[in-house]
Amino acid sequence: MPKITVPLGPQHPALKEPGSFLLCLEGEQIVDATLRLGYNHRGVEKAAESRNYIQAMYLIERVCGICSHAHATAYVMNVEELAGADVPKRAKAIRVIIGELERLHSHLLWLGVAAHEIGFDTLFMYSWRDREMVMDALETISGNRVHYSMNTPGGVRRDITAEQVKTVLAKVEALERRIKYYIDLATQEPTVIARTKGVGVLPKDEAVKRCAAGPLARASGVARDVRKDDPYLLYGELDFKLITSDACDVFGRLYVRAFEMLESCKILKQVLNWLPEGAISVKIPVKLPPGQAVNRYEAPRGEDVHYLKSDGGLNPARVKVRAPTLANFTSVDYMLKGDQLADAAIIIAAIDPCFSCTDRATIVTPAGTGIMSWRDMRSHGIEFYKKKGIDFSKVKVF
Amino acid sequence: MKSIREQVVAWARKKSPWLLHYNSGSCNGCDIETVAALTPRFDVERFGIMLHGTPRHADVLVVTGAVSRQQEKRLLRIYNQIAEPKFVVAVGACACSGGVVHGCYGLLGGADKLLPVSAYIPGCPPRPEALIDGIVKLLTRIEGGNK
Numbered sequence: 223m224p225k226i227t228v229p230l231g232p233q234h235p236a237l238k239e240p241g242s243f244l245l246c247l248e249g250e251q252i253v254d255a256t257l258r259l260g261y262n263h264r265g266v267e268k269a270a271e272s273r274n275y276i277q278a279m280y281l282i283e284r285v286c287g288i289c290s291h292a293h294a295t296a297y298v299m300n301v302e303e304l305a306g307a308d309v310p311k312r313a314k315a316i317r318v319i320i321g322e323l324e325r326l327h328s329h330l331l332w333l334g335v336a337a338h339e340i341g342f343d344t345l346f347m348y349s350w351r352d353r354e355m356v357m358d359a360l361e362t363i364s365g366n367r368v369h370y371s372m373n374t375p376g377g378v379r380r381d382i383t384a385e386q387v388k389t390v391l392a393k394v395e396a397l398e399r400r401i402k403y404y405i406d407l408a409t410q411e412p413t414v415i416a417r418t419k420g421v422g423v424l425p426k427d428e429a430v431k432r433c434a435a436g437p438l439a440r441a442s443g444v445a446r447d448v449r450k451d452d453p454y455l456l457y458g459e460l461d462f463k464l465i466t467s468d469a470c471d472v473f474g475r476l477y478v479r480a481f482e483m484l485e486s487c488k489i490l491k492q493v494l495n496w497l498p499e500g501a502i503s504v505k506i507p508v509k510l511p512p513g514q515a516v517n518r519y520e521a522p523r524g525e526d527v528h529y530l531k532s533d534g535g536l537n538p539a540r541v542k543v544r545a546p547t548l549a550n551f552t553s554v555d556y557m558l559k560g561d562q563l564a565d566a567a568i569i570i571a572a573i574d575p576c577f578s579c580t581d582r583a584t585i586v587t588p589a590g591t592g593i594m595s596w597r598d599m600r601s602h603g604i605e606f607y608k609k610k611g612i613d614f615s616k617v618k619v620f
Numbered sequence: 621m622k623s624i625r626e627q628v629v630a631w632a633r634k635k636s637p638w639l640l641h642y643n644s645g646s647c648n649g650c651d652i653e654t655v656a657a658l659t660p661r662f663d664v665e666r667f668g669i670m671l672h673g674t675p676r677h678a679d680v681l682v683v684t685g686a687v688s689r690q691q692e693k694r695l696l697r698i699y700n701q702i703a704e705p706k707f708v709v710a711v712g713a714c715a716c717s718g719g720v721v722h723g724c725y726g727l728l729g730g731a732d733k734l735l736p737v738s739a740y741i742p743g744c745p746p747r748p749e750a751l752i753d754g755i756v757k758l759l760t761r762i763e764g765g766n767k
């Protein structure tokens with residue numbers, strides 16, 4: 223059978239954002255997929271270098287409109303680390319609240335988009351209607367529906383009043399009931415199961431090899447979550463479960479996200495019922511001492527890594543963002559291969575891609591100029607830490 | 621005085637404008653608010669507005685985000701594929717003028733650097749209510765017969 227190449231994107235009814243896929247087909251089956259990114263590259267990292275630390279925060283927040291709090295928080299955590307600031311507990315609690323509300327809104331959004339991709343528009347409308355409850359809660363606290371701008375270097379900008387706590391708690395409880403309904407629906411509705419079971423399979427070893435992050439990795443049985451592995455803010459003191467699934471397909475991703483929403487509600491109730499008293503921010507100097515910082519944040523889509531370098535001046539010397547979707551794209555071509563063309567949209571949507579987060583500049587250096595393989599990098603890391611007196615050579619890597 | 625045919629066409633056009641939404645370099649904030657406008661709480665379908673996937677069916681091109689250099693050619697091509705009469709709506713501060721990312725090296729600038737924009741909806745991102753307001757204003761102008 224002759225092979226046909228079908229372009230998908232950058233403008234395509236099935237994609238909400240510009241990304242381009244070249245699918246090589248044999249009949250209906252996808253035999254090869256090539257990915258082209260970068261349509262949304264704006265140059266945010268460079269622009270951050272010409273703004274001061276506070277201005278840069280508002281810019282970094284606009285790397286992504288869906289997980290804006292994730293980027294802003296990872297960035298301010300870097301600033302605070304460099305400044306050596308001790309952020310008050312109340313500020314951390316408020317950041318957790320916004321972060322979990324953001325996860326709820328992002329997962330509900332995803333549920334709607336995924337339902338739309340499998341042709342289940344009723345569920346799309348349902349989940350987006352309920353998402354408005356989260357948006358209302360976010361608006362009550364921050365005054366904004368998107369881009370909450372709650373963070374500021376050293377804490378948060380707005381306090382939460384007792385009435386706001388009550389309103390948000392009521393909304394979270396109402397939402398919990400709806401989420402339980404979605405869980406029933408997603409796990410029992412035959413049409414959903416028929417379109418998602420066995421589609422876009424990513425086995426555990428492939429997920430590890432391809433460095434999958436977030437719900438994609440967890441749905442392939444890799445228990446990886448920064449909130450558990452390297453707790454930041456208050457996550458170390460909170461009680462929540464890490465949801466994984468061994469289904470390894472789109473159904474597993476649906477399952478993981480649905481149950482994660484319940485966990486988010488649980489976290490929200492804990493934090494809202496137990497808000498530490500005290501100040502909401504501390505002062506941070508305009509100029510930071512020279513140094514570098516790296517912080518990780520579990521965004522709704524996975525691990526978000528931020529790097530910040532200061533040279534002692536007013537502006538950051540370098541900001542680098544590694545968004546979770548970039549890590550997940552390497553798995554997409556594997557998942558597409560062998561599946562039907564009709565499933566391409568849901569497979570791509572199942573990683574919850576965010577192109578505006580992903581489209582960062584990457585410098586590709588020719589071979590032999592310092593690029594390391596996975597094994598080289600590991601032995602380099604082991605050597606590096608040996609000098610500091612820590613021996614990692616015994617640690618098993620999956 | 622318009623002929624009966626023209627009047628009927630103008631009426632039909634006003635009652636069912638189909639949108640094509642294109643993300644030309646936005647941060648997604650404007651996109652999720654655009655989609656939110658279609659969902660039950662805001663429901664722009666009551667004005668006959670529907671989101672469509674192909675430029676050939678669309679009357680209104682909704683551009684979100686500043687136009688990135690990578691998208692320049694693609695956006696122009698999409699615009700050229702839309703049948704006349706066509707209208708462009710710039711949604712969000714970025715699409716209006718470049719907004720927070722104004723002057724970034726990867727960007728061309730606001731949507732009006734490339735396309736004739738009929739309506740600007742400011743905000744970062746604009747609330748769905750603002751979007752509805754903007755589109756309804758555009759519809760009133762379509763009725764009046766000018767761009």
Ligand code: SF4
Nearest residue numbers: 647649712713714744
């Ligand atoms: S106007 Fe704001 S929300 Fe819209 S694309 Fe620009 S930065 Fe994002």
